[in-house]
Amino acid sequence: PFGGFNxxxxxxxxxxxxxLLQFTQPKLISEVL
Incomplete structure (x- = not known):
C-alpha cells in the first residue's frame, strides 16, 4: 500500500x-516504528 500511495x-x-492522510497516517507510523 505504501508504494502505491507514493x-x-x-x-x-x-x-x-x-x-489519504487518515488512511496513510496509521500505516506511516507503523512503517517508521
Missing amino acids: MSGTDSKAGGPDY
Missing part, C-alpha cells in the same frame, strides 16, 4: 488529501 500521491492528493 506512486499515486499526486492523483490521490488532488482527489482528497484528508482521506
